[in-house]
Each structure stands twice: as structure tokens, then as C-alpha cells.
Amino acid sequence: MSDGVPILKIGSTLLVSIQVDLQDDTALRLQEDLAERITRTGARGVIIDISGLEIVDSFIGRMLASVAAISHVLDATTVVVGMRPAVAITMVELGLSLGDVRTALDVERGLAMLRPEDRSAEEILLAAAEREEG
Amino acid sequence: MTAATSETAERLPVRADSDVVKVRQLVRSLAQQARLSLVDQTKLVTAASELARNTLVYGGGGEAEVELVSDGARTGVRAVFSDEGPGIPDLDLALTDGWTSGSGLGLGLSGSRRLVQHFAIDTAPGVGTRVEIATWSR
Numbered sequence: 475m476s477d478g479v480p481i482l483k484i485g486s487t488l489l490v491s492i493q494v495d496l497q498d499d500t501a502l503r504l505q506e507d508l509a510e511r512i513t514r515t516g517a518r519g520v521i522i523d524i525s526g527l528e529i530v531d532s533f534i535g536r537m538l539a540s541v542a543a544i545s546h547v548l549d550a551t552t553v554v555v556g557m558r559p560a561v562a563i564t565m566v567e568l569g570l571s572l573g574d575v576r577t578a579l580d581v582e583r584g585l586a587m588l589r590p591e592d593r594s595a596e597e598i599l600l601a602a603a604e605r606e607e608g
Numbered sequence: 609m610t611a612a613t614s615e616t617a618e619r620l621p622v623r624a625d626s627d628v629v630k631v632r633q634l635v636r637s638l639a640q641q642a643r644l645s646l647v648d649q650t651k652l653v654t655a656a657s658e659l660a661r662n663t664l665v666y667g668g669g670g671e672a673e674v675e676l677v678s679d680g681a682r683t684g685v686r687a688v689f690s691d692e693g694p695g696i697p698d699l700d701l702a703l704t705d706g707w708t709s710g711s712g713l714g715l716g717l718s719g720s721r722r723l724v725q726h727f728a729i730d731t732a733p734g735v736g737t738r739v740e741i742a743t744w745s746r
Contacts, residue, residue, distance in 0.1 A: 497629050
């Protein structure tokens with residue numbers, strides 16, 4: 475078992491930057507750690523930066539799709555960012571689709587994608603209703 | 609399974625998750641030496657990763673043999689994955705996208721075939737499986 479991948483928390487977003495060649499068991503552990511951290515911190519967004527990954531094979535692809543599905547069930551949105559062009563080409567040829575996983579070119583764009591969701595639609599409506607009453 | 613061996617080939621055991629990572633790294637380093645394009649390197653390494661995992665998960669472990677090959681004008685990388693596992697009873701089925709005998713996505717064999725220029729598989733029930741792949745510089 476190798477060291478786990480660190481998970482940073484910035485506001486209501488969890489940020490994971492994968493910088494090493496992921497071993498399968500490390501990938502599975504990251505999936506579990508993220509689920510635990512989302513629940514514990516109430517995070518609304520997860521950004522997984524894969525710019526350090528030289529390949530995404532079916533195992534890692536499945537892990538990314540699972541994290542997105544798990545976070546969705548836990549009321550958080552996952553955005554995978556930083557995929558290298560050669561990795562994207564290879565993944566498509568392999569037949570791997572990331573399904574419903576949201577993607578962005580870099581961390582900054584990923585954060586921008588999550589920002590509107592920091593406030594739920596319900597909160598925005600409530601705030602608007604309060605303004606009208608006041 | 610018998611396999612043609614080469615004196616220059618590097619052999620790595622495939623017995624644990626960490627071995628799959630080592631195979632990827634070795635294939636990557638030889639692909640760079642063979643001056644494959646970045647996309648071809650990435651495809652070859654990805655295929656090697658899928659096949660090494662198959663060797664580990666379905667073959668019960670085995671070995672990988674990776675070497676630089678040359679036909680004069682071009683240089684390439686050849687990788688052979690072999691195990692003495694249960695073999696693949698229905699090869700056509702196993703090469704179909706989405707079919708899996710385990711819990712995977714069923715892309716390992718069919719997908720990796722699309723990622724390389726040469727793909728050959730030799731398997732027999734109860735004897736084992738040998739998959740050979742190669743990609744050449746363009």
C-alpha cells in the first residue's frame with residue numbers, strides 16, 4: 475500500500491491533485507477518502523486535477539466516474555480538470571467514456587463551474603423572497 | 609505457454625498492483641527511447657496497463673517482457689504479457705467491447721487492441737494466456 479493522495483479543502487470545495495502514477499489500491503482508497511471527507515465537511519464540490527497523470531486507463535476512468543456518482547449521491551458535484559490532450563485521445567480510442575463526469579480544462583475553470591452551485595437554487599429563492607418581504 | 613524470448617528484453621513480474629505501475633514506467637521509458645510520438649506513447653502505455661492488470665487479475669499473475677525492436681528503418685516497442693492462468697474460453701467474446709468475466713468494464717482486451725499497431729493473443733483453457741503488442745515509430 476502506497477501513501478494516500480492528499481485532499482485539500484478550500485471553502486466548500488475539496489481539491490485533489492493527483493501527482494503520481496496511481497496504483498489501483500491507492501485509487502480505491504482515494505475514492506473512499508473522498509466520500510468520507512464530503513460527508514464530514516459537507517463539501518458541495520470536488521475538483522480532481524489529473525494534469526499530473528500520464529495515462530487514464532479503464533481502472534482510473536472507472537474510479538473517476540465512481541467518485542462523480544458517489545459525490546452526486548452525497549449532494550456534491552465533481553469536476554475532473556487538467557486532462558492532457560494525449561490522454562483524452564487515448565481514452566476515447568480505448569472506448570472509455572467518463573459518463574456524466576463534468577470536466578474543465580484547468581482548476582480555475584473547474585472552480586468557476588462549481589461557484590454558482592455554492593448557493594443552492596433554494597437559498598437564492600429564499601433570499602429573493604425575503605428581500606421582497608422586507 | 610512458450611514464448612519467443614529475447615536477450616535484450618526486460619522481464620518484470622506481474623504479481624501486485626505496484627508491479628502494474630512498474631510495467632507502465634518501463635514501457636513509457638522504452639517508448640521514449642523509440643521516439644514514439646506522445647500520443648503513441650500514451651496509447652502504448654495505456655494498453656500495457658490494461659494488459660498487465662488482466663495478467664494480474666484474470667491470469668492470477670505472470671510476467672511482462674518489454675523490449676526495443678528494430679526493423680532497420682523504424683524502431684518500436686514490443687511487450688508480451690503472459691500468465692499460466694485459466695485462459696480465455698471464448699476469445700471472440702472476450703474481444704467484444706463491454707464483455708467482462710469479472711467486475712471490470714470489459715474494455716481491457718478489446719480497447720487495448722485499438723491502441724496499438726500490432727496485437728496478437730494466444731490462449732488455451734487451463735494453460736494460460738499470452739498477449740503480444742507492439743507499436744512502431746512513424
